[in-house]
Amino acid sequence: LLIVGERINTSRVVKNINVVEAAVVKRDAKYISQLAIDQYNAGADYIDLNCGTLYHGEPEAMVWLVETVQNAITGPLSLDSPNPAALKAGLQVCDFSRGKPIVNSISAEKERYNLILPLVIEYKAKVVALAMDDTGIQQDPAIRLKIATELVDNLIIAGVMADDIYIDPLTFPIATRNDAATGSLKLITEIREKFPNIHIIAGISNTSHGMPERKYLNSAMAVLAMDHGLDAAIIDPNDELMMYMIKSASALLGKDKSCTEYLSFCREMRL
Amino acid sequence: LLIVGERINTSRVVKNINVVEAAVVKRDAKYISQLAIDQYNAGADYIDLNCGTLYHGEPEAMVWLVETVQNAITGPLSLDSPNPAALKAGLQVCDFSRGKPIVNSISAEKERYNLILPLVIEYKAKVVALAMDDTGIQQDPAIRLKIATELVDNLIIAGVMADDIYIDPLTFPIATRNDAATGSLKLITEIREKFPNIHIIAGISNTSHGMPERKYLNSAMAVLAMDHGLDAAIIDPNDELMMYMIKSASALLGKDKSCTEYLSFCREMRL
Numbered sequence: 145l146l147i148v149g150e151r152i153n154t155s156r157v158v159k160n161i162n163v164v165e166a167a168v169v170k171r172d173a174k175y176i177s178q179l180a181i182d183q184y185n186a187g188a189d190y191i192d193l194n195c196g197t198l199y200h201g202e203p204e205a206m207v208w209l210v211e212t213v214q215n216a217i218t219g220p221l222s223l224d225s226p227n228p229a230a231l232k233a234g235l236q237v238c239d240f241s242r243g244k245p246i247v248n249s250i251s252a253e254k255e256r257y258n259l260i261l262p263l264v265i266e267y268k269a270k271v272v273a274l275a276m277d278d279t280g281i282q283q284d285p286a287i288r289l290k291i292a293t294e295l296v297d298n299l300i301i302a303g304v305m306a307d308d309i310y311i312d313p314l315t316f317p318i319a320t321r322n323d324a325a326t327g328s329l330k331l332i333t334e335i336r337e338k339f340p341n342i343h344i345i346a347g348i349s350n351t352s353h354g355m356p357e358r359k360y361l362n363s364a365m366a367v368l369a370m371d372h373g374l375d376a377a378i379i380d381p382n383d384e385l386m387m388y389m390i391k392s393a394s395a396l397l398g399k400d401k402s403c404t405e406y407l408s409f410c411r412e413m414r415l
Numbered sequence: 416l417l418i419v420g421e422r423i424n425t426s427r428v429v430k431n432i433n434v435v436e437a438a439v440v441k442r443d444a445k446y447i448s449q450l451a452i453d454q455y456n457a458g459a460d461y462i463d464l465n466c467g468t469l470y471h472g473e474p475e476a477m478v479w480l481v482e483t484v485q486n487a488i489t490g491p492l493s494l495d496s497p498n499p500a501a502l503k504a505g506l507q508v509c510d511f512s513r514g515k516p517i518v519n520s521i522s523a524e525k526e527r528y529n530l531i532l533p534l535v536i537e538y539k540a541k542v543v544a545l546a547m548d549d550t551g552i553q554q555d556p557a558i559r560l561k562i563a564t565e566l567v568d569n570l571i572i573a574g575v576m577a578d579d580i581y582i583d584p585l586t587f588p589i590a591t592r593n594d595a596a597t598g599s600l601k602l603i604t605e606i607r608e609k610f611p612n613i614h615i616i617a618g619i620s621n622t623s624h625g626m627p628e629r630k631y632l633n634s635a636m637a638v639l640a641m642d643h644g645l646d647a648a649i650i651d652p653n654d655e656l657m658m659y660m661i662k663s664a665s666a667l668l669g670k671d672k673s674c675t676e677y678l679s680f681c682r683e684m685r686l
Contacts, residue, residue, distance in 0.1 A: 318666055318674060325667040329642075351667065355674065356681040357659065364663035367638045371600075385656075388628065392635035395589055396596040396622065403589060403626065410627040 145390055146190070146343070146376035148222050148246070149183030152176060152209065153194040168195050168205050176209065177216035184217040186381040187409070190246055191217065193234070194224035203233035210237045222246035222272075222378075228259040235267045246270040248378075249312065252277035252295045261302055270308040272345055273299060275331075281314050285327035288313060289334050296339055310345040310376055311335055318361070319354035325365060329372045336373030345376035363389035371397060384413070416661055417614070417647035419493050419517070420459030422450050423480065425468040439466050439476050447480065448487035455488040457652040458680070461517055462488065464505070465495035474504035481508045493517035493543075493649075499530040506538045517541040519649075520583065523548035523566045532573055541579045543616055544570060546602075552585050556598035559584060560605050567610055581616040581647055582606055589632070590625035596636060600643045607644030616647035634660035642668060655684070 150156075154165035167175040180191050191213055195205040202225065210221060220243035223234040231247055238245045249272035250260045264271045275281075275292035282288055292311050299309055313335060315328040328351075332344055346369055352361035363386045366377060370393045379386055387409070395406040421427075425436035438446040451462050462484055466476040473496065481492060491514035494505040502518055509516045520543035521531045535542045546552075546563035553559055563582050570580055584602045587595040599622075603615055617640055623632035634657045637648060641664045650657055662680045665671040 322669050322672060322674075326669045355666075356678070357684075360659040360663040361667065361677075364638050364660050365667055367635050368642055368664070368667060371639055371642060388631040389635050389660075392631045393639070395626075396632065396636055396639060398593050398597045401593060403593075406632075407627070413628075 145370060145374070145394060146345075147188050147381050147390070148190040148192050148248075148345070148376065148378040149180075149186075149188030149381045150192050150347075150378045151179050151183055151380055151382070152192060152213070153224070154197040154205075155194065162197070165195075165197050168198065168209065171208060173212045173215075176212050180213040180216045183381045184219050187387060188219065188381040190220055190222045192222040192224045192248065192378060194248075195230070196225055196227070202227055202230040206230045206234040207237050210234045214239050214242075218242060220245055222248045224248040226251075226256055228256075228263060231260065231263055235263060235269065238267075240267075244268065244270045244308065246272060246310065248272040249274050250295075250299075251275075252291050252298075254278055257295075257298075261299075264299075264308075265303055268308075270310060271299070271304060272310045272312055274312050275314050281316075283316060283321065285313075285331040289331055292331075292335055293338060296342060306339065306341040307343070309339075310343040311339070312345050312347065315346065315348075315351050317353035317355070318351055325351055325368070329368055332369055332372040332374055343376050344374050345378065346374055347378045349379070359383060359385050362386060366390055367393040370394070388413075416641060416645070416665060417460045417616075418458055418652055418661070419461040419463050419519075419616070419647065419649040420451075420454030420457075420652045421463050421618075421649050422454055422651055422653065423447060423463060423484070424465040424495070425476075426465065433468070436466075436468050439469065439480065442479060444483045444486075447483050451484040451487045454652045455490050458658060459490070459652040461491055461493045463493040463495045463519060463649060466501070467496055467498070473498055473501040477501045477505040478508050481505045485510050485513075489513060491516055493519045495519040497522075497527055499527075499534060502531065502534055506534060506540065509538075511538075515539065515541045515579065517543060517581065519543040520545050521566075521570075522546075523562050523569075525549055528566075528569075532570075535570075535579075536574055539579075541581065542570070542575060543581045543583055545583050546585050552587075554587060554592065556584075556602040560602055563602075563606055564609060567613060577610065577612040578614070580613040582610070582613055583616050583618065586617065586619075586622050588624035588626070589622055596622055596639070600639055603640055603643040603645055614647050615645050616649065617645055618649045620650070630654060630656050633657060637661055638664040641665070659684075 193209040247269045251274040275288040313331045316324040352358035394400040395403045464480040518540045522545040546559040586599040623629035666674045666677040
C-alpha cells in the first residue's frame with residue numbers, strides 16, 4: 145500500500161486549534177519540518193501538502209511548504225489543492241529527482257479538469273482523480289463508477305499513463321447511510337476490475353465522520369478496502385493502529401512476501 | 416457476529432503457566448466462574464469449555480465445568496472436545512433452556528463423525544464441523560472445500576438443521592505459507608455461496624501463529640473473514656482490539672443497523 149501522509153493540512157484541527165495553519169501563516173519551518181520527518185520516518189511514501197484554508201496567498205504558502213519539506217526529507221510530495229495556481233506554483237519548485245510529485249487532485253468538474261489537466265501533462269505528474277463532477281459527490285456508487293470510468297478514460301486519452309492515475313472513489317460516512325461503506329467497497333472492486341493498471345486511493349477517514357472511536361473504524365475500513373483493490377491511502381502514518389492494521393492486511397492478503405515488511409515494521413515499533 | 420469466548424481452555428498458557436488447567440484440576444470454581452463472567456460481560460454469546468489436556472477424567476472435568484459456568488452466567492455453552500465421552504457427559508448436564516449448546520466439534524474423520532453425530536442428533540445441539548478428514552488438515556483450500564461440502568451435505572441428510580451447522584474452514588499460519596490467509600478467505604466465500612443458510616465459524620488466531628504482535632493480524636483476519644461471509648468466531652472477547660475491530664467491521668459492512676451496536680459498545684468501553 146502506497147501511503148500518503150496527511151498531517152500537513154491547514155484545515156487540520158487538533159484540540160480545537162488550527163495548529164498547522166498557524167505554523168504555515170508564521171512560516172514556522174521547524175514545526176512543519178518535524179511533521180514531515182515524523183511521517184516520513186513512520187513509513188509515508190509521499191507527504192501531502194495542503195494549505196487550502198489560506199484563501200489569500202495559497203500559492204506562496206504552497207511554494208514555502210514544498211521548499212521547507214524538501215529540505216526536511218528526501219521523499220516525494222503530494223500537492224493537495226483544487227487551485228491550479230497553487231498547484232502550478234508548487235510544481236515549479238518540486239524536486240523531480242526524488243520521484244514524480246502527485247497532483248492532488250483533479251476531478252470531472254469541467255473547470256477544474258480543464259485547468260489542472262495541462263499541469264499534470266506539462267509536469268508529467270501523478271494525479272489523484274476524484275469520482276465527482278459538477279453535480280457534486282453522488283451518493284449512488286453506480287453514478288460514481290460512471291464518473292470515475294469516464295474520468296480515467298479521458299485522462300488516458302489525454303496522455304496520462306495508467307500508472308500515474310490514482311482514482312479516489314470517494315465515500316460517505318456510515319453515520320449517514322448504513323450502506324455507505326459497502327457501496328464504496330463494491331465501487332473499489334468494480335474500478336479494480338475495469339482498470340487493473342491504475343491505482344485506487346482513498347482518504348478513508350471520511351467513513352467514520354460523526355462516530356466515536358474513529359481510529360478503529362478507519363483501520364477496519366483500510367483493511368477492507370485493501371482486500372477490494374485499494375493500493376494507496378491518504379492517512380496519518382503516525383497512527384500506530386492504522387499502520388499495524390495496514391501491515392497486517394498486506395501480510396494476510398499475500399502482498400508481503402514472507403511477511404518481511406510486517407516483521408521489520410514490528411521490529412521498528414519495538415525500538 | 417456470533418462470539419464464542421475461548422478463554423476456558425486447559426491448553427491455554429499464560430506466561431508459561433497452564434493457569435486454566437491448574438484451576439480445573441483443583442476445581443477452582445471461583446477462577447473459572449470469573450473467566451466465564453468476564454467473557455460474558457464483554458459480549459460472548461457462547462462460552463467455550465475445553466479441558467482436553469486432562470486425558471484422564473476429561474468427562475468428569477467437563478461436567479464440573481458445565482455446572483460451574485452455568486452457575487456463573489446465564490448464557491449457553493460450547494462443549495469443546497473431540498472426545499465423545501466428554502461431550503456426552505457435558506451435554507447431560509447442559510441447561511437447554513438457555514439455548515442450544517454447541518458441540519465443538521465434529522469432522523469428516525470417520526470414527527469421530529460416527530461417534531459424535533448421534534450426540535448432535537439426540538441432543539438437537541448446534542455443531543462445529545471441521546473441514547478435515549482422516550487425511551488430516553489439507554493445505555489445499557480446494558480439498559478443504561470438497562471435505563466441507565460433503566460434511567455439510569451429510570449432516571443435513573442426517574437431520575441436522577442448516578441453522579445449527581457451524582462449518583470451520585480451518586486455516587494455516589501465514590508464517591508458513593504466503594497464501595494461507597487468502598486461501599482461507601476464498602474458501603469462506605465459496606462455502607458461503609454454496610450454503611447461504613449455514614454458519615461459518617473460525618478460530619482466527621491460528622493465522623498469526625509464529626508471528627509477533629499477533630493481535631493485529633488476528634483482528635485484521637477477523638475483519639477480512641467477516642467480509643467474506645464468516646458469521647461466528649472463537650476468540651478472546653476480553654481482547655479489546657479484537658472486539659473494537661469486529662464491531663467496526665459489522666458497522667462498515669452494513670450489518671449493524673444505524674451502528675447501534677457499535678455505539679453502545681463504545682459507550683460500555685468508556686465506562
